[in-house]
Amino acid sequence: VVVENCQSLMLREGLSAKEAAKKSMSQITGAIIATTLVTLACYLPLAFYSGMVGMMYVQFAVTMCVALCFSTVVALVLSPVLCAYLLKPPRETPARIFAPFNWTLDRFRRGYLRFVLFFIRHAVITILLFAAFAAALWFVSGKVPTAFLPKEDRGYVSLNARLSEGQSMERAIAVSDAIYERIRQIPGVVSCTQRCGSNGLWGSGENLFTIFTRLEHWDNRKTEEKSIDTVMERIREVLKDFPQVDYSLTQPAAIKGLGGSAGVGFNFCSIEGCEPEELLAAADAFVQDLSTNALVTAAKHGFTCSTPQLELKLDRRKIDILGLTPKTVFATLQNQLASYYVNDFNIKGGVYQVKLQNDPDFRIGIADIEAVHIPTESGSTVPLASLGTVEYVGGTRETMSYNKMLAAWCDVTPALGVSSSDIMRLIERTPKPKGFDIEWGPVQSQEKENEGRLAILMAFALVFAYLFLVAQYESWTIPISVMLSVLFARIPSLDDCCTTLGYLGDNLRTTAENYQDYRFTRSQEFLNIFLLLTRKLETISLTVLTTEHHILAHSSNDNIAFLCHRQCFCLVCLLARINLAMQELILPSTLIARLFKLGLYLLCPVATTRILNINTLRFTCLHCL
Numbered sequence: 001v002v003v004e005n006c007q008s009l010m011l012r013e014g015l016s017a018k019e020a021a022k023k024s025m026s027q028i029t030g031a032i033i034a035t036t037l038v039t040l041a042c043y044l045p046l047a048f049y050s051g052m053v054g055m056m057y058v059q060f061a062v063t064m065c066v067a068l069c070f071s072t073v074v075a076l077v078l079s080p081v082l083c084a085y086l087l088k089p090p091r092e093t094p095a096r097i098f099a100p101f102n103w104t105l106d107r108f109r110r111g112y113l114r115f116v117l118f119f120i121r122h123a124v125i126t127i128l129l130f131a132a133f134a135a136a137l138w139f140v141s142g143k144v145p146t147a148f149l150p151k152e153d154r155g156y157v158s159l160n161a162r163l164s165e166g167q168s169m170e171r172a173i174a175v176s177d178a179i180y181e182r183i184r185q186i187p188g189v190v191s192c193t194q195r196c197g198s199n200g201l202w203g204s205g206e207n208l209f210t211i212f213t214r215l216e217h218w219d220n221r222k223t224e225e226k227s228i229d230t231v232m233e234r235i236r237e238v239l240k241d242f243p244q245v246d247y248s249l250t251q252p253a254a255i256k257g258l259g260g261s262a263g264v265g266f267n268f269c270s271i272e273g274c275e276p277e278e279l280l281a282a283a284d285a286f287v288q289d290l291s292t293n294a295l296v297t298a299a300k301h302g303f304t305c306s307t308p309q310l311e312l313k314l315d316r317r318k319i320d321i322l323g324l325t326p327k328t329v330f331a332t333l334q335n336q337l338a339s340y341y342v343n344d345f346n347i348k349g350g351v352y353q354v355k356l357q358n359d360p361d362f363r364i365g366i367a368d369i370e371a372v373h374i375p376t377e378s379g380s381t382v383p384l385a386s387l388g389t390v391e392y393v394g395g396t397r398e399t400m401s402y403n404k405m406l407a408a409w410c411d412v413t414p415a416l417g418v419s420s421s422d423i424m425r426l427i428e429r430t431p432k433p434k435g436f437d438i439e440w441g442p443v444q445s446q447e448k449e450n451e452g453r454l455a456i457l458m459a460f461a462l463v464f465a466y467l468f469l470v471a472q473y474e475s476w477t478i479p480i481s482v483m484l485s486v487l488f489a490r491i492p493s494l495d496d497c498c499t500t501l502g503y504l505g506d507n508l509r510t511t512a513e514n515y516q517d518y519r520f521t522r523s524q525e526f527l528n529i530f531l532l533l534t535r536k537l538e539t540i541s542l543t544v545l546t547t548e549h550h551i552l553a554h555s556s557n558d559n560i561a562f563l564c565h566r567q568c569f570c571l572v573c574l575l576a577r578i579n580l581a582m583q584e585l586i587l588p589s590t591l592i593a594r595l596f597k598l599g600l601y602l603l604c605p606v607a608t609t610r611i612l613n614i615n616t617l618r619f620t621c622l623h624c625l
Helices: 004-013 017-048 050-086 094-120 123-144 168-186 228-239 276-291 314-322 325-334 366-370 420-428 440-447 453-473 476-482 493-499 524-536 571-586 591-602
Strands: 155-164 189-199 205-217 246-250 264-270 296-301 306-312 340-347 350-356 373-375 381-383 388-395 400-401 403-414 436-440 540-544 551-553 561-565 608-613 615-619
Touching: 004 017, 017 050, 017 155, 017 453, 050 440, 094 123, 123 420, 155 168, 155 228, 155 524, 168 189, 168 205, 168 228, 205 228, 246 296, 246 403, 264 276, 264 420, 264 440, 276 296, 276 403, 276 436, 306 325, 306 366, 314 325, 325 373, 366 388, 373 540, 420 436, 420 440, 436 440, 436 608, 551 608
Parallel strands: 561 615
Antiparallel strands: 155 205, 155 246, 189 205, 264 403, 264 436, 296 403, 306 388, 340 350, 373 381, 400 403, 540 551, 551 561, 608 615
16 A cells, blocks of 8 residues: 555656655555554454354454554555655556556446446445345355364274174174275275274274274365265275174364364263163164254264173172171172282382282183182182172163263264254254253354354444444444445355355246346357357266256356256356356356356346256246246
């Protein structure tokens, strides 16, 4: 701003560089400070956001505020000095090399002035368009699904798997090796690492194993065949050949430390108290209901009650008669079957522990347990078999308590394109058995607590920005028009939101009977050029529909399709082809492509828009119908 203003003064008033710098600073110093204060007013409220989200927002807000302050200091101190010493008087006539650019810029400026003048003279049209855009932004912004942390391709996936309870470690290793070899052959996979005996969902056990799959570098996985979603789908296909394996395939959390996976986790709790078997049955039923929903790829819980265990039933009367206590029995079992710490000893500079425990050959089965002799006070010993019975039972491997409630940890993997907020609403709507409820995990509880809080901070930001603008313009009304212009800056986001929502579904479908005879009168050759361009693009796949003259050309880049009926000449069909060609030949985010999109949406009353699915649109005029 400082450099441009100095150069403008030197060109218009013929001032020297030093005089132009002095006069420039006298003109724009207040504007620079006011602009900085207005921008700081927008970012500073974010620094007061609390919780896990606030930790991220605070870093962003502090970075922006410090950068703006440094930029202001540079503009007020360094830029004028550099202008006074480095700027040279501009040439009266620009160089010829810049003539085409200046001519183009001048043309665009004149067109822009005519465009603005038209809307100034037609205030009613301006107000109606503004109201329409504001309503569309409000409606679409409320419909776009939200997520605490979006999925992020971090280059690896985790497979938590288990065999049926009671399976040996050798069996788990054999199955893990077979799956390991199959996964390594999937395109896009670099290496795999397997671990038997534990995983992140079911804890520790001889029937559990984990396989971490590392993918190729992101530069080598730009095709759909090697994307992380495709790799995960192929891993699921591999696991279909192992029906004995119960598994949970997840991506890591987008930010390390914020959650264990990219799924939605929660605790399924018994609020009235129950037996573990009742919790298992209720959790199985609830997870099964979630798994049948189309929004869910997989739903698992980590609770089990069928782990083989040994139960010792002591005869308390016999123990009392022999002068023993249960403590003596349990201490003897601890020393001989488990291990008992005695003390430490030093040898060759190292510290080692002394522990008592039977050799493995003397603690294999139930007979070895019953053969353990319990010492009495008289100095004799009594075999454990005479004091009770030992038998196999099924029980829980791990019991989790959440807020003093018996709970089972559940993890839900959303389907492709489904946000965590949609899954959370689905979980809340799913009926739960009587006496059970859900408590969100750490990440989801943060997402739930922060719903709607950002709107309050944004309201404070708008109020502070408005007050600073009032002070800058010394008017109560001018800042309103300045702030309302921000809505038009969000028009490109309307395009992306409409694509995400499938262009608002059938609710925006309109039929314009008055335009059914409207035709585009350009030449046949002009239309054929764009048809040829679109059909030659590599990303366009042609699919013949049920009738022989309908061809659906689908763009895999922007998920927009148009239906061509005998090379229709209606304006909407032509704009659809031009829009698709511009997106493929230039960049989807360029100004020209977005203008064509905007023009297409503004002309939607000319067409009947029908939604095929959430990612595909047909633009079909009445003549085509």
